[in-house]
Amino acid sequence: MIMVTLKLALKNILGAGLRTWLNVIILSIAFVAIIFTQGFIEGMGNAIVNDMQEMLYGGGQYWHEKYDPQNPLTIDGSHGELAPKMKNMINNDKMVPILIRSGSIYVNGNSQVIQIKGIKPEQNVIELPSEHLNTESEYIPAILGSRMADKVNLKENDQATIRWRDKDGTFDAADIEVVHIMHTSVQAIDNGQIWISISKLRSMMELGDEATLTILPQGIEAPNIVASQWLYKSPDVLLQDIQNMLKTKTAGSMFMYIVLLAMGLLAIFDTQVLAIFRRKKEIGTLIALGMTRRQTILLFTIEGALHGVLGLIVGAVYGIPAFAWIANKGIKLPDMMDQFGFALSARLYPSFGLKLLLMTTLLVLGSVTIVSFLPTRRIARLEPTEALQGRGK
Amino acid sequence: MAIIETVGIAKRYPMGKRKFTALRDIDLKIEKGEFTGIVGPSGSGKTTLLNIIGALDHPSEGSATVLGKKVESLSHKDAARLRNQRLGFIFQTYNLLPVYTVYENVELPLLLLKMNKEKRRELVETALKRVGILDKIDSKPAQLSGGERQRVSVARAMVKEPDLVLADEPTANLDVANSHNILNMMLELNRELETTFLFATHDEKVMRYLRRQITLTDGRITEDIEKEPEPVSPEEV
Incomplete structure (x- = not known):
């Protein structure tokens, strides 16, 4: 029917x-x-x-216990010594450390508060084009995102002065050269920040093997890091x-x-x-x-x-x-x-x-x-x- | 054996706070093969009686047995089955489905009977041939004249070769020639297939063809006569 x-x-x-x-x-x-x-x-x-x-969270991150991305005032105090297991993973390219410090950039007489982020130039964990940081320059090689570059009116090969306070609170300054401007959709690695080599940033801050956070590659299971100051953040938590x-x-x-x-x-x-x-x-x-x-x-x-x-x-x-x-x-x-x-x-x-x-x-x-x-x-x-x-x- | 038997049928409709009596004390017997008409003026209850016999309505009182089934106690489903399998309807306004072709209109009762396609085609073509309208098989009702539409309507009623055909004012919308043609055709089908025809009409032309004429006045049977039909041949028309 x-x-x-x-x-x-x-x-x-x-x-x-x-x-x-x-x-x-x-x-x-x-x-x-x-x-x-x-x-x-x-x-x-x-x-x-x-x-x-691909650009930031990878397969998860370990955060220093004091790190709070929502509170910039705590940035300078939220870093610490890496656990031995982390160092081992970093050496095997299974993890990349990021050190974050606050500072200022001076361009054409204007200053702006920035975050200076240090990353290992040879890393392959995230797709940030950090290899440009190995460029030969008489200044500190730096990478900027296109939004940041537009905002401070900097182009590739331009120079600018950055100022920071080291671990003891002493002001210091140096010139950077923009070696690469990256076009990225991820504003969290672009707006208000410059990227330099982590070893250079550590020496500028007079810090040892310290980092604010570390990133795991995608597809790798998070290892059990026995160190109370490092907290694991899974991709789900980071993307929540x-x-x-x-x-x-x-x-x-x-x-x-x-x-x-x-x-x-x-x-x-x-x-x-x-x-x-x-x-x-x-x-x-x-x-x-x-x-x-x-x-x-x-x-x-x-x-x-x-x-x-x-x-x-x-x-x-x-x-x-x-x-x-x-x-x-x-x-x-x-x-x-x-x-x-x-x-x-x-x-x-x-x-x-x-x-x-x-x-x-x-x-x-x-x-x-x-x-x-x-x-x-x-x-x-x-x-x-x-x-x-x-x-x- | 009577194929229709009514005993003391009454039908009342609510009309505001009162009840209007459309039929009262209807006792009737109709045998197989009859060519009978219920005649009377408008409002005398002809259509109401036809609807009860057609299992489209229930009597308020009394009993109507149609083809062995008590109409008043039939469920919707059983009434539908009775109409589908054993009754044919012809309406004053043809009631053809406008989006269907002639073939599809006539095929409809057979589809409801779940007949296979070959059998359906055979029966539809036979029915259309009988009513002389096979050449219009692919036409839509809107492309047909009134007479042709009523022929399709007759073919639809006859296609499943029912035991009883109920025709409500079948010639009311037809001219004289078409009326006689349709009536001659029905008479022929009655003779050929022994199908019982029951008309509700006040048309003099129809009355000429009837073998039995039951007169209703104000809902009562006032006359029930048997007579010789006086058909008018197409040549005379």
């Missing part, structure tokens, strides 16, 4: 012509827009997480704030597609209500020909649900090539996207995964079916004798 009902329903909605196709087009737009929006956000999330891990922000962005974007889907559903609901009102005689005829009320309700519900199916098919016809093209070419983001609050690459590649496609398909079909069913309950209250004459409540 389902096949017969399906066949009749398909004939009915195709026979309704323009009315059907208007609903189908609205639903297909909602379907494509939901997938695009969610794919965009998912792609953005993947890119952010990926970039943050970002994941929370992504969830907020996802929730915000849901509003848009709920509106879009609601438009489509409203059109279906309206069509169903109108169809039951206008097709009472047809309902009466079907009942007279031997359809039960349940079968008639099923027929009208399937008719409504088929709008959803056609919407998916039409959406797939233009959506799949569009998604494939976008996923391949990416979307160029405007510069102002930096203000979005995330580390974003210049080009974003949306992620249209199978889960997203299936979930959206189920959401569209499920909601369309429910909305299609609700008005059909009136059929159960319709008297066939009145329906045959096009009357009835």
Whole structure:
């Protein structure tokens, strides 16, 4: 009976012509827009997480117990001697130490508070281009992020003066040369900071084998460091704030597609209500020909649900090539996207995964079916004798 | 054996705070193969009686047995089964489904009977041939004249070769020529297939064809006569 009902329903909605196709087009737009929006956000999330891990978080970090990235005033006191196991790992390129100190940079008579970060130039743990720090220079070779370089108006090969206080609190200063400007989506290694060799920074600060934090490569299990002053931070912990922000962005974007889907559903609901009102005689005829009320309700519900199916098919016809093209070419983001609050690459590649496609398909079909069913309950209250004459409540 | 038997049927409808009595004390027996009409002026209860016999409505009082089934005690599902398997309906306004072709309209009762495709095609073509409209098989109802639409409606009622065809004012929307053509055709089908026809009508043309005429006045049977049909041949028309 389902096949017969399906066949009749398909004939009915195709026979309704323009009315059907208007609903189908609205639903297909909602379907494509939901997938695009969610794919965009998912792609953005993947890119952010990926970039943050590749450039900063690696496979997790060990923080000095006093290190609090949210409190710059504690930076100078939050470093300590590395544990023997850590030193061993650093020598085997299984860990990279980072020393962070505060200071100031002077460019063209202006000064700005900065963080001076020291890293091993030969490291391969994160993708920060630290190898440039080995460049021969009569000044201290330094790497800046493009945002920082723009802010202090420095280009490659320019010099500037930095000032710091050593471990005893004595002010000192030296000149740096910008040997490389890195273009990175990760603002946490760019804004307000310069990168120099860790050995140079240690000597400037008169510190021994000390660091503020160390980074593990991705895919390596965190070793058990028996040293109370070093606290392990897993990638999940490090990315937690970002994941929370992504969830907020996802929730915000849901509003848009709920509106879009609601438009489509409203059109279906309206069509169903109108169809039951206008097709009472047809309902009466079907009942007279031997359809039960349940079968008639099923027929009208399937008719409504088929709008959803056609919407998916039409959406797939233009959506799949569009998604494939976008996923391949990416979307160029405007510069102002930096203000979005995330580390974003210049080009974003949306992620249209199978889960997203299936979930959206189920959401569209499920909601369309429910909305299609609700008005059909009136059929159960319709008297066939009145329906045959096009009357009835 | 009677295929329709009603005993003391009454039908009342609520009308504001009062009840309107559409039928009262209807005792009726109709045998297989009859070509019978329930006649009377508008509002006399013809359609109400036809609807009860067609298991589309329940009597308020009394009992109606149609093809061995007590209408008043049938569930929705059983009533639908009875209509689907053994009854055919012809309506004044044809009630064809506008988005279906002639073929699909006539095929519909067979689809509900879950008949296979080959059998359906065979029966639909036979029915359309009988009513002389096979050449319009792929047309939509909107492309047909009133007479042609009613032929399709007759074909739809007859396609499953039901035991009983209920026709409510089948000629009311037709011109004289088409009315006689349709009635001749129904009479032919009655003779050929021994299908019982029960009409509700106040059309004089229909009355000429009836072998039995039951007159309803204000919801009561006031006359029940048997007579010789006086069909008008197409040539005479």
